[in-house]
Amino acid sequence: MTHTGDRHHAGFKERTRVADARDALRDAVDAHGRTERAPLTEADGRTLAATVTAERNVPHYDRAAMDGYAVRAEDTFGASDRSPAVLDRYEADEDATVGPGEAVRVHTGSALPEGADAVVMIEQVEEVGREVEVFTALAEGKNVGDVGEDVEAGQHLYDPGHRLRPSDLGMLRSVGVDEVEVYQPPEVAVIPTGEELVEAGETPDPGEVVETNGLTVSRFVERWGGEARYRDVVTDDEDKLREALERDRDADVLVTTGGSSVGERDLIPEVVDELGEVLVHGVALKPGHPVALGVVDGTPVVMLPGYPVACIINAVQFLRPALKWAGGMSVPDFPSTQATLTRKIPSEPGVRTFARVQVSEEEGETVAEPVRTSGSGILSSVALADGWVQVPEESEGIAEGKTVTVEKWEELP
Amino acid sequence: MTHTGDRHHAGFKERTRVADARDALRDAVDAHGRTERAPLTEADGRTLAATVTAERNVPHYDRAAMDGYAVRAEDTFGASDRSPAVLDRYEADEDATVGPGEAVRVHTGSALPEGADAVVMIEQVEEVGREVEVFTALAEGKNVGDVGEDVEAGQHLYDPGHRLRPSDLGMLRSVGVDEVEVYQPPEVAVIPTGEELVEAGETPDPGEVVETNGLTVSRFVERWGGEARYRDVVTDDEDKLREALERDRDADVLVTTGGSSVGERDLIPEVVDELGEVLVHGVALKPGHPVALGVVDGTPVVMLPGYPVACIINAVQFLRPALKWAGGMSVPDFPSTQATLTRKIPSEPGVRTFARVQVSEEEGETVAEPVRTSGSGILSSVALADGWVQVPEESEGIAEGKTVTVEKWEELP
Known part of the structure; x- marks a missing residue:
């Protein structure tokens, strides 16, 4: 049995293993390095471009860790259920100080009044007229949250590449950080190709198919933290494909769908090879081996096959990491x-x-x-x-x- | 040992189990039912408000499932490696028909020419001048994708409540759906409370704390598919709290942070009880039992505790489902x-x-x-x-x- 064509039925002589194909792509992608300042209210899901350290202590003052009375611990030495210490009782006041033999009412989170070094829980006292009976002996520092106990000023909190989550934002604000340096989303040009494709809204004739791969891939791009330029369909014509790739040369990643195999209408790898270099053509994965990876002037080009399932598999395996690397992000595992x-x-x-x-x-x-x-x-x-x-x-x-x-x-x- | 106060140190007499608290909340939340049309390009992550069925067949024409030649199966009966069927060879053409003894070149996805009922793979033929030798016998329908083979027009695809994902969008477009009916995001008013709180950007004095719970919760709200109204801090004052709740009575869910326990500054459950009803106060979970759930004029109120960790736990356990129910969404498991x-x-x-x-x-x-x-x-x-x-x-x-x-x-x- 022989073949009628030369290239287009020859299939792939060799298929690169997934991990090797990914390594080749890794070597071709540089982080774009463009950063911007984002206020915390707009930073959820963004990726840190710089190390973040605490700008203040949490707590930033010695605070009461319980509702009760702030006291001097030494005034309670020897106190017990049967023999309480009796102290003068004062309500909380911004300028309150605690002198010897005094107790000032505090709530959880209150600043510890000057002079006090411990807090007795409200459950362990009895208020009697203008005095308070303390039924327990307290060690110095008891029920007091020290300055910096949770986070110390200058403490290292996050590394570049960290994707911010809601509780990170609360945390950052509590340590005095109000805006953060984040990477700009990588720009990803998504170019659907194929002479059989018609745009959304058109009714396809027999032999024609509505464009769907570009839509799906561009939505994935946004989910993965990129900015998608979802382009119109380009037909299977070398000049037109070249023009389409040239137009988006300023993008951080170029993605095509369709035309990535070795048939006579599979022109994209050839065009990329002419403009730059094809690194991998044909990967040992299934379904979807006819994928190609290349680079043009330092910009990675991910050439996805046109079959929808094959397109998605390869987008996940190759486009997602390329986009993350280009954007300075880590590549987290999927749920x-x-x-x-x-x-x-x-x-x-x-x-x-x-x-x-x-x-x-x-x-x-x-x-x-x-x-x-x-x-x-x-x-x-x-x-x-x-x-x-x-x-x-x-x-x-x-x-x-x-x-x-x-x-x-x-x-x- | 006695207590100094009455309510504020009494603690919770009874704590509701998490599942029961959630059930009580479930009964209090109605889906808002507001829907809108969204084009597919803007529908990722949105929740369907209506059943979706296919508007056309996929494929919508009989198509070649392989590169090769379209033939009449009966012309290949008896063909084998040693005794090929010999057919007249024609290039593909839009108006091509396949008559007896004829073969027309097709590519995967091409419309099957009229008259043909099978496709022979290119690997199983030899092109000899204007003829093609077919080395295999084909059954009718071999390598042909029938109309509706993947999806049939009218087929049920998605139920209301389904959260759209990138490949759903591609699928919908391929079946002729260009826009979808989706629920509007539920409006969630996030009201941080506490006299100790200062707004972001201010430097807190001893005893003061920068507002963080509202920031974290409002970012969660957006992740969960809601629209957050992140309000300024309200101090611990019944009138001001009442005003704050009244202002957002048009929201689908009200959320407060802080002041949800049973201390003297924990006023929110009282205010809610006066405006509507407190369903649950105190839940058997740890850390973070001082949460309260209520309803005012049909609007659920989730009263989160002020400790950041307790606040987050309760937001996840109660606010998230409340928001999803209000928005007509399902409540998916976490990764x-x-x-x-x-x-x-x-x-x-x-x-x-x-x-x-x-x-x-x-x-x-x-x-x-x-x-x-x-x-x-x-x-x-x-x-x-x-x-x-x-x-x-x-x-x-x-x-x-x-x-x-x-x-x-x-x-x-």
């Missing part, structure tokens, strides 16, 4: 769930397989059911699945009944 | 990780304990280390933790070495 596999997932040795699964509870057990389709074009199988199970290269599949990790790709970050 | 506990977490029977943990990898194992502090005021212990472990009411704690589920509260959704 995941442990589940018991209800059916074998087959896999070819040497290939990393990604299987869509539906997760449900059955008799108190979390189970993952592989979605019944092997097609890389069946978008509904992704949209109706809950997550993904990876089968590593060393393995020939995962047996029914095994515990697997289901990655939830559609959830942040 | 979680399984880990081995490095140290016992103690817990009181009858109380649900929430322990902050740091998660790390140790010798290939994921371990969860409880953060060494029991204080409910220590915000740094949250900000520097990775997640939370729950100890249920039935349990007296979780032993070292047990496998626990670490919930990552700070991550969406």
Whole structure:
């Protein structure tokens, strides 16, 4: 049996392993390094571009850790249930000081009045007229929160690359930080290609398909912390593809969808090779091996295949880290769930397989059911699945009944 | 031993179990029901307000599932490696039809030319001049994707309450849906209270604290899909608190921070009780039992305690579901990780304990280390933790070495 064409039916001679392809991409991506100041109210989900240290102590004053009376500890020495210490009782007052034999009313969080060095809990006293009976002996510092006990001024809090969360913002404000240096979101140009594609709103004729990959990928880009430039469809024409790539040369990452294989209409790797360099073409993953990775003038180019499932898998494997690296961000693990596999997932040795699964509870057990389709074009199988199970290269599949990790790709970050 | 005050040191007579408190809140929250149309490009993360069905078939035409030649299957009957069927070869053409004895070149995704009922893979033919030799017998329908094979027009796709993800958007566009009916985000008024609080940017004196709870809670509200009205600090004064609650009576959920316990400065439950009804005051959870839940004129009021850690725990347990219910959304589980506990977490029977943990990898194992502090005021212990472990009411704690589920509260959704 022979082939009719030369390149376009030859397939890929060699497929790069996922980890190696990712390493090649890693070497090609530099952090853009553009930063800006963000007030805390607008900093949730942003990525720190600088180390943050505390600008003040928390607490910034010696404070009462309980409701009760501020006293001098030595005045309570020897006090007990049967033999209370009797002190003069004063209400709280901003300028209150505690002299020998005196007790000033304090609430949790109050500043410890001058002269006091301990707080007796309200439950351990009895108020009698203008005096207060203290039924316990206190050590110096008892029920007092010292300056800097929670956080000390100058203390290192966060490293660059940290993605800010709501409680981080509260924390930062409490230590006197009101704005932070964060990375600007990386700019990602998303360019859908293919002569069969029509724009949204048009009714496709037979042989035509509405553009969906660019839409999905651009929404992923935003979820991952990038800014998507979602471009119009470009047809399979070398000049037009070249123009499209040139137009977005100022982007931090270029992404194309479609035309990344080795068929006669798969022109993008050629165009990228001419403008720059193709680093990887064809990866040992399934479904979705016809992906290509390249670089043009220092800008990484992720060439995603046109089949929707293949497109998503490769976007997650390659575009997401490229975007994170370009934006100075860390690449956090996806949220995941442990589940018991209800059916074998087959896999070819040497290939990393990604299987869509539906997760449900059955008799108190979390189970993952592989979605019944092997097609890389069946978008509904992704949209109706809950997550993904990876089968590593060393393995020939995962047996029914095994515990697997289901990655939830559609959830942040 | 007696108490100096009456109410403010009496503590809570009874504490409601977390699940019961949540049920009481559930009964008090109605979905606001306000919807809007959103184009797909702006619908990521939004919640569907209506059932969605496919508006067209996918594929919407009979398509070639492989690169190769479209043929009449019957013309290949009996063909084999040694005895190929020989057909007249035609290039693809929009108006191509396949007559008896003819083969037309097609690519994956091409419309199947009229007359054809099968596609032979390019690897199974040889092109010889104006003819093509087919080395295999094809059944009718072989390598043909039928109309509606992936999704049929009219097919039910999503239920109301579904939170849209990037691949859902691609899917929806492919089935001819260009905009969707979604719920408007619920409006959540976040009102920080406490006479000790100063606004951001001010330098706190001894005894004063910068407002942080409202900032953290309002950022959580946005992550959970709500729209936060982050209000200025209100001091501990019944009239001012009443005014503040009245001002936001049009909100879908009211949230206060601070003043929710039973001390003399804890006025909010009283004010809510006067304007409406307090459903729950004091919950059997730790740290953070002094939470209150109420309802004013049909609007739920979540009264969070002022200690930062207690505030966050209760926001997650009560505000999050209230907001989701008000917005017509489902309440998805948090992302979680399984880990081995490095140290016992103690817990009181009858109380649900929430322990902050740091998660790390140790010798290939994921371990969860409880953060060494029991204080409910220590915000740094949250900000520097990775997640939370729950100890249920039935349990007296979780032993070292047990496998626990670490919930990552700070991550969406």
